[in-house]
Amino acid sequence: MLEGLLIGLSTAFSVTNLAMVIGGCLIGTFIGMLPGLGPMSIIAIMIPVAITIGDPSAALILLAGVYYGAIFGGSTSSILLNAPGVAGTVATSFDGYPMARAGKAGKALTVAAIASFAGGTLGAVLLMVFAPMLSSVALLFHSAEYFALMVVGLSAIAAFAGTGNVAKAVLMTLLGLILATVGEGALFNMPRFTMGIMDLQSGLSFITLAMAMFALPEALFLVLNPARSVQGSGGGSKIDNLRISGAEMRSIAPVIGRQSVQGFFIGVLPGAGATIASFLGYAVERNIATKDEQAEFGKGSIKGLAAPETANNAACTGSFVPLLTLGIPGSGTTAILLGALIALNVTPGPRLMVDNPQIFWAVIISMYIGNLILLILNLPLIPYIARILAVPRTYLIPFILFFTLMGSYIGQNNATELLILVGLGVCATVLRFADYPLAPLLIGFILGSMLEDNFARSMQLYDGIGFIFERPMTLGLLVIAVLLVLVPSYRARRARARQAGVADGD
Template sequence: MLEGMLEGLGAALSLQNLIMVTAGCIIGTLIGMLPGLGPMSIIAIMIPIAITIGDPSSALILLAGVYYGAIFGGSTSSILINAPGVASTVATSFDGYPLARSGQAGKALTVAAISSFSGGTIGAILLMAFAPALATVALLFHSAEYFALMLLGLSAIAAFAGSGNVAKAAMMTILGLIMATVGEAALFNAPRFTMGFQDLQSGFSFITLAMAMFALPEALFLVLDPRRSKSADGSDAGEIKDLRISREEARTIAPVIGRQSLQGFFIGVLPGAGATIASFLGYAVERNLATKEEQEQFGKGSLKGLAAPEAANNAACSGSFVPLLTLGIPGSGTTAILLGALISLNVSPGPRLMLDEPDIFWSVIISMYLGNLVLLALNLPLIPYIAKLLAVPRAYLIPFILFFTLMGSYIGQNNSTELLILVGLGLAATALKFADYPLAPLLIGFILGRMLEDNFARAMQLYDGFGFILERPMTMALLALSVVLVFLPGWRARRATRIARSVAQGD
């Protein structure tokens, strides 16, 4: 193993591979900043270019750099214009955009960059240390465990609801689950709930739904309510007040980054889980761990709420390489494309890759350290310039948001019908926002709904009913944790009320 690591280190530090990782990070960051153009699209486009390189390790390092570069840069559009074009950066917008609107765009981008760098680096260290052992753990997860894991993600919806809005959040989650059933399911090759529209046969597009839930309502709100471009203290939301974080703020987010880097990595190891679930669970866990005063800041510009999903999704990105390289199992759509690239390069991922071709295995892992350093060096100096996007006058900013919203939706499916769906869903989302319904739970229900249904159906088929719940201890443990997460917020609220009442009576 040590010999393989040294061989991989030599390969990763070669001039060609240093150029590859730098180029991949730059391309990925730029693409990640544009809503609607996620890592899947650009990696698919770049596979023919990577194949012409010839050296499999260099080609894979380039594609891997694009992957985690896009995840790293994907937070920018979420923070600045509330337009998450990648599923794993949706949770970033919950607190990143309120921070930007309050004149702290520079600070928000700094926290996102540091959290992303820390999560990716910790993930790379864990990947190098535990990849072979974790591959065995990943094999223990079957359809029943994945169903319970999806349910665990849905059970955390209270973390995405404002005070007193848990019932509304539950309703929006159910609506998202309903929308996830539109189109063909993986196990049933028949269209459902398409109302005869062929364009709905593949279901709603995530990018279209994300733009409709976040970016389009924000643009409409800016038009309908000019005061929305002002922060709480009356200053211009585009005014850049500070780019640095204080020592106290650094101490606040440090334990969050540590916890969510670990949690995100282990979630990323599980095939099919990925960065999206890691970011949502990271946000939910940190909100539940926060004090009552800190919980009230979540959704309004909490640094913890921003650091948690950013650390989790970048660590999960590193973790997703465990099943890809050691088992040959793609954990997400992006790693499925990377698997196709490996096969095209005549590399067979699996348990013997580390033994037969250690230069490829270890050079890719070691390049993740270098890639995270490159990403930090690229992004931190550019933050003052990127943050100035919000200083653009509102008359120009609104068309800018609308342009990228429409472009992202169209490019995602290359179908003009998506624009009509976008406008319809966007108007409905605006009305729901006026009625104080949280929109994040709807998107969570939509993202997790299809995976929840598919894994539940497989588990039912394998065990002829609900027997899988009793026969698999890990499934029971995850379901029990889901129940705890459902009732924990209510218990904490009642406990806080009892304590306050006893203190008042004591006085």
């Protein structure tokens, strides 16, 4: 591990990579603050930039910075405007906004920044400890196990459908799998489902699809939904007195400790990301608080603010565990990160630590640096940064459109990509109106070709599907996959009976 740390340190502290961390955190904070653009859209827009960089370590550092920067920045608008920038910071507004209304906006922002910093940093420590353990099994993985792993990844989608829309999520996954079959697969030297269109021969481009699913619909949504594009009212509220007292610090310290660990492990679970972690963190801390403190929850409790803020950042770090060690995305955001890495010829999975240790370690080190930068960015500068909230939402639209269209054209230099982008983008917008989740589609698309390739290879190697029974690890993983589908749908049924529900995945 020491050797890995040294590699990571030397990679992360290169000038380029430091610039990537700082740039990623800044972009993430600014855009995460703006209500309407979630981390998924931001990262989708950033992918072409990252791929142009070419170096996978730098690209992942940038995208990871944008991700946790957005979670960090999202809290600002939750506290000041009661309008969460990202789903993962909805719970932050429960106590953050009442604090701001009571004139304690500065204090709320400080608590959020400290909690986020602690959650992110402790999460990175846990990531450093747990990820290598999973990687030690790398050489045991054959195509059969990779196939089973993809099945696990796909079955985790059932858990995405938090609101109980399992059927819709499964339908979108299948659509993603279908889209993945277009073009020449790795196993056939003839094109499939291209309808004679030459531009489809190498299949749909992941960048185009990601943009069409997450970036373009955002812009169209802002246009179609004028209520959301009115000028933000924030920035005006006065932010002063950023100090918190020693007694307050002591009261939130245990909350931060507990929620870092809990949030991290929730993040590790496929399908449960920062959003679920923040709600659960809030609920748990409320339940274990003393009676007096409990009464304060929802009215401006600093414990109630620290809990979701710690948990969402720790979960965001935790979601890198399945991504980096198994190559399966636990959320829509990590699915986009996975796609970006594949586009850079790096396949995350058990062999990542063996083949590209510098990527793994550099990302972890960059997380420490990034959290520090975010703390600096958020503590003294936040009153100034918060002024961005006064920018009318309508100004965002041309930017999103520009980066989306340019992004899918650059690199391919193929104008047909633009037509495909707009076509898919319109379809995605319609699907969003009908309340279909789009993340499962992208996950299905990304995992689809790997699923097919590994399945076909195993079939060939074992002359049939005997490998499922001949290889115990494959069988074990497939059993886990079945459980992943059955348990959440059982829970969802029970939860629906109790009228409980959580917001969308992040």
